[in-house]
Amino acid sequence: MNATEQEEREYLEEIKEQLALAVRRVDDSVRQFSSELREKKEYIHENQSGMDEADMVAAGQSIDRMAYTGAGAVARKRKLIKLAQSPYFGRIDFTTAKGGTMPVYIGVHSFVDERQRRGLIYDWRAPVSSMFYDFELGEASYNTPSGLIHGRIDLKRQYKIQDGRLDFMIENGVNIHDEVLQRELAKSSDDKMKNIVATIQRDQNAVIRNEEATVMVIQGVAGSGKTSIALHRIAFLLYRFRDTIGAKDILILSPNKVFADYISNVLPELGEEHIPETVMEELAADLLGNQFQFQTFFEQVSALLEQHNPAFIERIRFKSSFDFLSQLNKYLLHVENNYFAASELRVGRTVVPRQLLLDKFKGYHRVPLLKRFPLVSDDVRAYVRTAANRKLTNGEKSTIGEALTRMFRFNNVLDFYRDFYRWLGRPELFRFEPGQTLEYADVFALIYLRIRLEGISAYDHVKHLLVDEMQDYTPVQYAVLSRVFNCRKTILGDVNQTVNPYSASSAETIERVFPQADIVRLYRSYRSTMEITAFAQRITPNPNIIPLERHGQEPAIVRYNSPDEELKSLQQLAAAFKSSGSNSLGIICKTSRQAAQVAEALENQGAQLLTEDSTLFKEGVIITTAHLAKGLEFDEVIVPFASARNYQTDVDRSMLYVACTRAMHRLTLTYSGEITSFLAA
Numbered sequence: 001m002n003a004t005e006q007e008e009r010e011y012l013e014e015i016k017e018q019l020a021l022a023v024r025r026v027d028d029s030v031r032q033f034s035s036e037l038r039e040k041k042e043y044i045h046e047n048q049s050g051m052d053e054a055d056m057v058a059a060g061q062s063i064d065r066m067a068y069t070g071a072g073a074v075a076r077k078r079k080l081i082k083l084a085q086s087p088y089f090g091r092i093d094f095t096t097a098k099g100g101t102m103p104v105y106i107g108v109h110s111f112v113d114e115r116q117r118r119g120l121i122y123d124w125r126a127p128v129s130s131m132f133y134d135f136e137l138g139e140a141s142y143n144t145p146s147g148l149i150h151g152r153i154d155l156k157r158q159y160k161i162q163d164g165r166l167d168f169m170i171e172n173g174v175n176i177h178d179e180v181l182q183r184e185l186a187k188s189s190d191d192k193m194k195n196i197v198a199t200i201q202r203d204q205n206a207v208i209r210n211e212e213a214t215v216m217v218i219q220g221v222a223g224s225g226k227t228s229i230a231l232h233r234i235a236f237l238l239y240r241f242r243d244t245i246g247a248k249d250i251l252i253l254s255p256n257k258v259f260a261d262y263i264s265n266v267l268p269e270l271g272e273e274h275i276p277e278t279v280m281e282e283l284a285a286d287l288l289g290n291q292f293q294f295q296t297f298f299e300q301v302s303a304l305l306e307q308h309n310p311a312f313i314e315r316i317r318f319k320s321s322f323d324f325l326s327q328l329n330k331y332l333l334h335v336e337n338n339y340f341a342a343s344e345l346r347v348g349r350t351v352v353p354r355q356l357l358l359d360k361f362k363g364y365h366r367v368p369l370l371k372r373f374p375l376v377s378d379d380v381r382a383y384v385r386t387a388a389n390r391k392l393t394n395g396e397k398s399t400i401g402e403a404l405t406r407m408f409r410f411n412n413v414l415d416f417y418r419d420f421y422r423w424l425g426r427p428e429l430f431r432f433e434p435g436q437t438l439e440y441a442d443v444f445a446l447i448y449l450r451i452r453l454e455g456i457s458a459y460d461h462v463k464h465l466l467v468d469e470m471q472d473y474t475p476v477q478y479a480v481l482s483r484v485f486n487c488r489k490t491i492l493g494d495v496n497q498t499v500n501p502y503s504a505s506s507a508e509t510i511e512r513v514f515p516q517a518d519i520v521r522l523y524r525s526y527r528s529t530m531e532i533t534a535f536a537q538r539i540t541p542n543p544n545i546i547p548l549e550r551h552g553q554e555p556a557i558v559r560y561n562s563p564d565e566e567l568k569s570l571q572q573l574a575a576a577f578k579s580s581g582s583n584s585l586g587i588i589c590k591t592s593r594q595a596a597q598v599a600e601a602l603e604n605q606g607a608q609l610l611t612e613d614s615t616l617f618k619e620g621v622i623i624t625t626a627h628l629a630k631g632l633e634f635d636e637v638i639v640p641f642a643s644a645r646n647y648q649t650d651v652d653r654s655m656l657y658v659a660c661t662r663a664m665h666r667l668t669l670t671y672s673g674e675i676t677s678f679l680a681a
């Protein structure tokens with residue numbers, strides 16, 4: 001051990017002592033709170049009879065306050081204990097232009113020596129900590145609310161501290177992050193996504209700390225850390241704007257419940273509370289007032305995979321286009337200009353001129369069309385009252401309301417939606433009868449019309465919206481999101497990982513809906529070995545991808561004589577995985593039916609079948625579909641049935657790409673018959 005390392009070990013012990021002291025202090029104050037609380041409760045109990053209502057309310061409030069402060073102390077203790085396990089992961093010695101040098105130790109939380117009023121550990125989100133990610137030795141600067149601070153970094157170190165012990169430390173390399181990053185990436189997977197605070201890369205840091213963007217779109221290749229970055233960005237914004245945004249003010253729109261479970265640990269690990277999340281279907285049901293039965297996205301994709309139906313594809317393709325959204329907007333203009341057949345209205349002896357009705361209707365151009373009628377009706381009543389110089393009877397009032405409503409072509413959103421296709425000259429593009437299930441491609445179009453015709457009570461409590469897997473949402477869905485969520489947004493995805501190529505959106509498509517968006521593109525891929533990344537490129541080439549230099553076994557393609565033999569081999573492969581020491585094996589099929597078949601064949605292997613209804617993600621052997629595996633990762637992936645028969649369409653290609661890019665260290669494809677042409681040599 002050299003002198004430097006000895007010093008660092010001593011410093012670590014010192015910090016741990018300080019942390020232990022801080023824990024004792026919190027314990028003392030918790031004890032004090034609880035005894036005060038007990039005394040207060042006893043006092044109330046004994047003196048209840050002599051207290052009036054105001055005294056009781058005041059006593060209740062003071063108990064609430066004490067309990068709140070006590071809960072805060074308990075949370076602080078939890079953070080201190082966690083910090084003692086791994087107090088910091090980095091250090092920079094920064095000399096300001098004015099000459100003072102300070103060592104800055106950086107950790108997941110800050111820790112202050114309250115007696116000497118100095119920071120012992122800086123939160124990774126603190127302004128000064130940004131230099132750890134942005135600069136090597138030499139000139140450096142960081143932004144503070146009062147301006148840019150210039151100086152130089154004279155020393156930079158990284159540490160791995162686990163269970164309070166220094167595992168290793170790395171000094172001042174030119175490319176300081178790489179070694180630690182390599183070690184992190186070579187590790188086995190977890191059943192939950194990990195935080196990456198110790199190895200955030202410079203381009204990732206810029207996204208995480210961007211405070212200006214109202215809409216941030218992250219288009220990144222598979223495994224580029226999009227989801228990780230987005231969650232760290234949320235943690236950063238919660239820290240930076242802690243006075244105005246809390247965890248409950250954020251909403252994550254995730255593709256499914258399993259994914260939501262997979263990412264659920266990152267923010268709590270970073271000391272933040274759990275963030276509310278929902279899926280598109282839940283949002284849609286709410287926005288449609290739970291009035292319609294509709295197909296889910298998963299069911300739409302399953303239908304595409306199970307059979308080739310050109311008319312169904314045509315409907316999806318059209319309704320996923322930007323042109324569709326433009327046509328809806330044109331139609332709304334047409335409705336506004338043509339569907340209000342105003343005519344002269346008689347109320348008693350008063351005649352309300354047609355032009356007055358038209359002017360009033362147009363005058364409310366900021367109000368959704370169907371919401372204008374009560375307003376115009378009020379105006380007409382006022383007009384009649386003045387003209388006749390008398391009050392109106394109830395009968396007259398309702399006659400006005402009813403007459404105005406009759407002058408508008410339809411009053412029901414579904415009638416307008418059907419009419420839209422007639423207006424387009426394409427009535428065959430809408431397939432729906434009352435009592436039937438609405439196709440998924442119609443759900444958000446109908447919601448969009450509803451918003452434009454009836455208005456919406458926006459989700460104003462949401463102050464930041466996070467949308468993952470952006471490629472799976474269409475322009476009309478984004479148009480809905482933009483109207484419903486009047487807040488900042490972070491939207492991320494990869495157009496190559498769509499599970500439905502007929503409805504995929506790229507960053508450019510999204511930009512058309514959000515012209516103010518800041519678009520960031522990430523090409524460095526961290527998840528998989530170079531061999532796996534190169535293999536996946538054969539399926540969907542992307543010349544821009546930059547794989548991180550990390551090697552492993554070549555992916556294997558194994559042929560069997562029959563599907564039965566193939567299924568039997570899966571049992572052996574699953575057994576081999578169990579003795580491999582890896583944590584997770586994903587057996588990723590194209591369809592739910594195939595996944596169920598594999599699950600049956602592996603019945604005795606303790607494998608878990610993930611379906612559309614699953615809510616939890618665990619380690620071990622997981623059998624699922626590419627659609628559900630999206631966003632997840634496994635140490636090892638097996639893709640069964642990789643035959644020419646099974647993988648032949650555009651949707652199949654997307655599924656195969658998603659499945660293969662879930663593998664971190666090892667990938668095997670099995671098939672019988674001919675290999676899919678996507679992988680043929």
Ligand SMILES: Nc1ncnc2c1ncn2[C@@H]1O[C@H](COP(=O)(O)OP(=O)(O)OP(=O)(O)O)[C@@H](O)[C@H]1O
Nearest residue numbers: 196199200201222223224225226227228526527631
């Ligand atoms: N800076 C980093 N340091 C350490 N690990 C990283 C870093 N960036 C990404 N990773 C790791 O790379 C893997 C992929 O990250 P993540 O799932 O966030 O990527 P993604 O772009 O959302 O992937 P996909 O779109 O393929 O689902 C994860 O294991 C993550 O921990």
